[in-house]
Amino acid sequence: MKDANFLKEHNARHLWHPMAHPAEMQANPPDIIVGGEGVTITDVDGHRAVDAVGGLWNVNLGYSCAPVKEAIARQLDRLPYYSIFRGTTNDNVIELAEMLRDFFAPDGLTRAFYTSGGSDSVEVALRLARQYHKVRGEAARVKYLSFKKGYHGTHTLAASVNGNTNFRTQYEPLMPGCFHVPAPYTYRNPFDETDPARLAQRVLAAIEDEIKFQDPSTIAAFIMEPILGAGGVIPPHDSLMPGVRALCDKYGLLLIADEVITAFGRTGSWSGSRHWGVQPDLMTTAKAITNGYFPFGAVMIAEGVAEVFEADTTGKGAIASGYTYSGHPVGAAAAIACLKETERLKVNENAGERGAQLFAGLEALMARHDLIGDVRGGHGLMCAVELVADRATKAPVDKAVIGKVQRVAYEAGAMLRVSGNNIILSPPLVVSAADITTILSALDAGLAAA
Ligand SMILES: Cc1ncc(COP(=O)(O)O)c(C=O)c1O
Numbered sequence: 001m002k003d004a005n006f007l008k009e010h011n012a013r014h015l016w017h018p019m020a021h022p023a024e025m026q027a028n029p030p031d032i033i034v035g036g037e038g039v040t041i042t043d044v045d046g047h048r049a050v051d052a053v054g055g056l057w058n059v060n061l062g063y064s065c066a067p068v069k070e071a072i073a074r075q076l077d078r079l080p081y082y083s084i085f086r087g088t089t090n091d092n093v094i095e096l097a098e099m100l101r102d103f104f105a106p107d108g109l110t111r112a113f114y115t116s117g118g119s120d121s122v123e124v125a126l127r128l129a130r131q132y133h134k135v136r137g138e139a140a141r142v143k144y145l146s147f148k149k150g151y152h153g154t155h156t157l158a159a160s161v162n163g164n165t166n167f168r169t170q171y172e173p174l175m176p177g178c179f180h181v182p183a184p185y186t187y188r189n190p191f192d193e194t195d196p197a198r199l200a201q202r203v204l205a206a207i208e209d210e211i212k213f214q215d216p217s218t219i220a221a222f223i224m225e226p227i228l229g230a231g232g233v234i235p236p237h238d239s240l241m242p243g244v245r246a247l248c249d250k251y252g253l254l255l256i257a258d259e260v261i262t263a264f265g266r267t268g269s270w271s272g273s274r275h276w277g278v279q280p281d282l283m284t285t286a287k288a289i290t291n292g293y294f295p296f297g298a299v300m301i302a303e304g305v306a307e308v309f310e311a312d313t314t315g316k317g318a319i320a321s322g323y324t325y326s327g328h329p330v331g332a333a334a335a336i337a338c339l340k341e342t343e344r345l346k347v348n349e350n351a352g353e354r355g356a357q358l359f360a361g362l363e364a365l366m367a368r369h370d371l372i373g374d375v376r377g378g379h380g381l382m383c384a385v386e387l388v389a390d391r392a393t394k395a396p397v398d399k400a401v402i403g404k405v406q407r408v409a410y411e412a413g414a415m416l417r418v419s420g421n422n423i424i425l426s427p428p429l430v431v432s433a434a435d436i437t438t439i440l441s442a443l444d445a446g447l448a449a450a
Pocket residue numbers: 117118119120122151152153154225229230258259260261286287
């Protein structure tokens with residue numbers, strides 16, 4: 001590793017950071033993270049902090065997961081790469097598909113299509129949805145519906161169903177045929193409705209209205225996160241996702257569950273869909289499938305959808321999607337080891353328990369800090385606090401204020417993630433009660449200083 005002086009001098013000089021303004025990164029260079037152990041990260045100055053971000057919602061098993069590291073190292077020695085395009089495969093992708101089929105059996109998902117990450121998975125799922133309808137003879141079903149505030153990655157099709165203006169405006173025009181409906185966001189919504197159950201009904205009515213307006217025979221799929229994540233952790237009422245499922249069934253749309261964050265235990269259940277008692281037609285996964293140690297993803301496909309493709313005799317069912325790194329043998333080896341550890345440690349249970357502790361702690365902070373306008377969570381280890389300048393008007397806080405909260409909290413021992421006026425908390429699923437206490441006290445210090 002280069003010495004600290006070199007790294008600081010060149011920090012953000014000749015690279016552009018994702019999701020950041022290049023000039024801002026040069027003016028305020030990012031923290032240089034050089035080590036990770038357990039659930040703690042260490043920066044170039046030797047400062048240690050509990051990682052309340054969990055990498056980027058992906059390091060569910062923490063930074064010291066030996067079985068995954070060993071699987072990667074062993075696989076690099078044995079077969080570092082081979083393609084699984086038509087005609088060749090590798091042993092790991094076969095084994096992993098069987099494991100994923102068992103894991104996702106309660107979700108009704110029985111086939112895997114491998115990708116290199118979340119945006120790829122979303123892209124493939126959206127494409128498969130259109131193709132499914134074409135194979136079935138309903139070629140006019142090409143549109144997509146999704147939630148405002150939803151996040152589905154940044155490929156152009158994914159960005160088109162994305163519900164956050166920040167990820168859209170500078171890249172427009174996006175794909176035609178993508179339409180958005182209001183999110184089940186009790187703190188701010190166009191219906192002025194704060195009751196989650198009533199809001200869910202209003203949102204479902206808006207979805208049905210949009211489906212009818214578009215003409216159901218032109219819509220391929222509804223894509224949704226079971227709990228909106230990057231948009232500010234917005235858990236819906238438990239009637240919402242079953243309601244969306246019912247509407248999809250009524251009007252012949254496929255339901256795509258974007259579980260890039262929620263699959264593999266983060267909500268306290270093994271999948272977000274299962275958390276709400278829903279079986280989707282397609283499910284996107286990535287992130288925690290390899291604990292973030294290797295870029296990898298999988299689109300999971302329901303039996304009914306798979307049958308349509310597999311029974312096709314016209315050739316239309318051939319999959320013309322795929323990436324050089326689809327089914328990468330090292331990624332698949334990492335995923336096999338990761339899934340075994342994920343199940344052995346029953347991380348969903350710890351996510352549920354520690355998530356409840358975190359949520360209760362955040363509510364206690366809200367009672368003491370006027371800066372907090374809303375606290376969201378209560379479903380595993382995904383929580384957010386929304387900061388406001390004034391609770392009555394709900395005016396968002398200045399960027400400088402939230403930046404200060406983050407900085408002081410980091411100095412006090414916890415890395416937090418800022419997204420707009422939200423602080424998002426998504427620690428590894430193996431955090432202890434003491435780690436949660438550290439996160440809460442660091443956030444408390446940040447809020448007190450701002
Ligand atoms: C729900 C959801 N979908 C898709 C993505 C995109 O994944 P990736 O960043 O791996 O492309 C993300 C990333 O955070 C996500 O949260």
